[in-house]
Amino acid sequence: MINNNSLLEKDRKLLLDFIFKQYANVLQYSKYSIVTDHSSVDVNELLQFLQKSPSPPTSVTAPSSTGSTPTTPRGSSPNGHHLPPLPPTPTHKSSSSSSPNSTQSPPPPPSQIPQGYGVLTKEQFHFASYETSLLINHFSRPRDLVNHEEDESFRVQNEISKIKHQSFLKSLTPKDTGTPRPLYHSLTYRLWILKHIEFSNFDSKENLVFWFQRQLYFVLEGLKCIIQGPVEEKEDPNVAKLKYYAYQLECALVNDNPTGSQDPIYSNPFNVLDKFIGSIISRNSPHAKSQQQEVYATEYLNSPIPHAFPFNTNLFEDLLFYSLFEFEDDEIKFIGDEHYRVQPILKPLSTALKISSTMESICHLNCFITAYQAEPRDNHFERLRGSLNAIQKSIETNISLVQDPSTSSAHLLKNVLKRTATWLVKLLSDVHSYKGSSPAKDIGYACAIYVQSREMWSLLSSNKTVVKTTESNFTALITSSVSCHYERLIKPYRPMTVDNFSEFAESLIPDIRLTLKSYIKGFEKFHGSAASVALAEFTSKYAADLKVVFEDVYFLSPAVLQSVQSASNFQLFLEEMDLIPSDKYPPVKSYVSSVIGIWCQNQEKYFNKWFENSFKLDKFEPLDKELRHSSSVVDMFSMFYQTISTLSKMKGSLGDNFPGFILTLSAMFNTCLTVYDSSVSQITLLNQKDLLYPASINERIHNKSKVRKSLSLDKFSKDKDKEKEKEHKDLFSSTNSTNSTNSNSSLNNSGTTNLNQSATLSPVLQTQLSTISVQVMCVCVNNLDFILHNIKRYIEENSFADNGLKEKLAELFGVAEISIGNTIRQLVNMIGQRVIFYECKSSIVESLYINPSISAKERVQVILENVSPYLKTIYNHTQTLERGNDILTAVSRAFLQAMEYAILYGGPQRAFQPKDASSIEYDIELVKDFFLDRDEEGNPSGVSETSFEQYAYPLRNIIQLLMDQSSELLIEQYNDGKSHQRFTKENIACVLIHRPDKVARTFIKKKLSDSIYYSIKKGAKIKFLVQ
Structure with a gap:
């Protein structure tokens, strides 16, 4: 009997090993992914889970990368003002069970994670940055060395209320678990806090979820930078897995109402996440124990997990901005050091985050760019230029400052230069409606920065002579800005049809006029043909949309005629500007000639119908004492002029076909006049005068x-x-x-x-x-x-x-x-x-x-x-x-x-x-x-x-x-x-x-x-x- 049980147990183990191997793609996203001893699994529960599971995915589809810079999914002030608290996070369907032994529904694959999941809002990111400064300046110091006066000034500077400050301190205070914990400046400390969170410390579930999301998303963003590195654009599969496990944990908290952090509803998905993060740390840390089979991130204490680039610089820049500027009556007021020195309270933070002095200067530059974007004033721009000059001078003096492999100075500077280019394109793309009072002057500023940015980029790329900026380099900048501006203008009109084309085309012409006016003056010293380049790009983008509107139009309607007239106005506008060759004009003629031909035929029918009744209705009485002719000729020529006026509005659309259409309509008018002449002869009995x-x-x-x-x-x-x-x-x-x-x-x-x-x-x-x-x-x-x-x-x-x-x-x-x-x-x-x-x-x-x-x-x-x-x-x-x-x-x-x-x-x-x-x-x-x-x-x-x-x-x-x-x-x-x-x-x-x-x-x-x-x-x- 004993031998039989032993054989059955052995067969059971072999079968379970086969099942786990065969369904590995499904089981890797469930609680079974952390099971090491297959013989301990409840077979009935496993089989029910597999029966309900869809076909196992063959690959993991990673969601689009959201980039390293925190985004703002809802409206926020460009100058960093705090926004009202976010509403509760929308509930997600949880796949976690209420007990370890309950039957689970199969989890969705990572491709089903909400788009943009794990990204902190602007307000949440600022709170997280402030919490980071507390962990380093407050908790990492002995209590007797904490400078409460300095902390209070820093709190006010960062616009954090006292109540919120106290709640941050309370939630970050470590719980006495009797076991070692990660260091305060380690990325895993926040994960450790999530593991031992006291639900009772929060007065509502909404506040609990709000705090929980901030800590969880903070960890996700930090780990993403560790996994992917600063230059990778495509999201790593491990990042997708990480988001998935975090998403499962969040769903368990939001939907299944666990009683505490030790409740299996919460602890089970947390342990899955903890173990997966541990495996990532183990692979990326030189101190990992090679013999250790399972590593939980919250138990990894060999060394603190750093805040990798660019996550570290984003945290530092957020706090640095508040130390440089304050907001007073909707104005950004500079309160920082004129020599671009970092405040003493931020020095421990820059040390802990591995921000070198060169990186501090670059962060200053980024803050000045943000300030100028929000409020384009000369003093902001002068500081921006001063910061840029200082960085360039230091690089030209000692290129190793941005080539130190132990720092991310080069990557940071490249990111800032990329951001500068993006900002310049945006500024130029909307220059005539920008907040500045002098668009041409702003363009001059932008061009100067562009020249300097290219020179600095060339220093980063090689050790050769600085590359000079020519007109051809500015051409790319102009076309990019025009393309950006055009897409912003046309966005409300997508999809483009004959019903909305006219309104768009009519609004486009004055917009281009303003843009070219600013470009001609602003690019005066940098590009002699800036207006021609800009207009050529506008015309190219417009021609593509014009083709979509008219290519399949074969019938006549008021909207079609209106669109043809608006297209004509644009052609005439191009002729008036005389900046690009005529062979570059949109080929409107080929689209609309047949439609206008049909319109001309309809006009002929209308004229004939009018003549049938004109003499019946005309009593041949003078219109008044001044106008002694009668109504018929007035009506007739009103029709003539109205018809020609309508056609003349299509002149630009018809090109060299326009004279032919004028002659076609005029021949109809001539026939009308001849008929009118003979009709007068008839009604006055002229042929019987003798x-x-x-x-x-x-x-x-x-x-x-x-x-x-x-x-x-x-x-x-x-x-x-x-x-x-x-x-x-x-x-x-x-x-x-x-x-x-x-x-x-x-x-x-x-x-x-x-x-x-x-x-x-x-x-x-x-x-x-x-x-x-x-x-x-x-x-x-x-x-x-x-x-x-x-x-x-x-x-x-x-x-x-x-x-x-x-x-x-x-x-x-x-x-x-x-x-x-x-x-x-x-x-x-x-x-x-x-x-x-x-x-x-x-x-x-x-x-x-x-x-x-x-x-x-x-x-x-x-x-x-x-x-x-x-x-x-x-x-x-x-x-x-x-x-x-x-x-x-x-x-x-x-x-x-x-x-x-x-x-x-x-x-x-x-x-x-x-x-x-x-x-x-x-x-x-x-x-x-x-x-x-x-x-x-x-x-x-x-x-x-x-x-x-x-x-x-x-x-x-x-x-x-x-x-x-x-x-x-x-x-x-x-x-x-x-x-x-x-x-x-x-x-x-x-x-x-x-x-x-x-x-x-x-x-x-x-x-x-x-x-x-x-x-x-x-x-x-x-x-x-x-x-």
């Missing part, structure tokens, strides 16, 4: 008794003339009243026709004319004038100082300008025709030289008064006086045509004798005076005399060369086919048909069957000599 002219009503005179008396007034005295005028006063007033009423009615009713007019015009034309008043026609003239004026303005403004584009635009709009100009001239003439031959037909055309008349006033002046209301309308509704005069000229021309009609085509009711020629010529002079409207000095203010005479010339010839001739002479000229001024037979026949004498009537009777008679008789179309 229908307003009356046809001839000539017939031969049958009854001489019905012929009115001669126009001549021989031997008519002035008194008699006045008497006759008085007799007919009532008649004239009645006529005037009637004519005026008819004229006003015609104006107000948009061309209401009379009975005679309806007999000669078609019903369709009658209806059309009734809807188009003289006022509307004047507004149409104004509209076309507005278009011509804006075409010139459009070409001038939208050629963008490009002469080639300007010529193409002028050529494009040239045909439209000519067509619109012709339409204006025809429309002006039509207004004149309309006033005389339509609006005043009954009072002028049908009345002139028909009723018996005794005076020139009755013949012409009274009739001319019927034109006045229309002239008032014309001048009130034309944009310029010049254009009003043009229409007045057209009216005068039409009036002369009406006179020509009356004397040549006016029918049998109008008969003239040779002696009437002088009276008609006198009438022409009265008409001339009316339309020229001379001022007090006799100068024409209406129709120009030249224009009037040009129109009156043919009529005067008819009167002077034909009408004053006898009928016999006229017949002779007719038969010979010769006459003065080459008058035609038709002209002579027109004069003869209005002669009441027998000779003329007999001649006309004989010609009734001739073609000449047919061309002038009733119903024939009139060919006016007045043109």
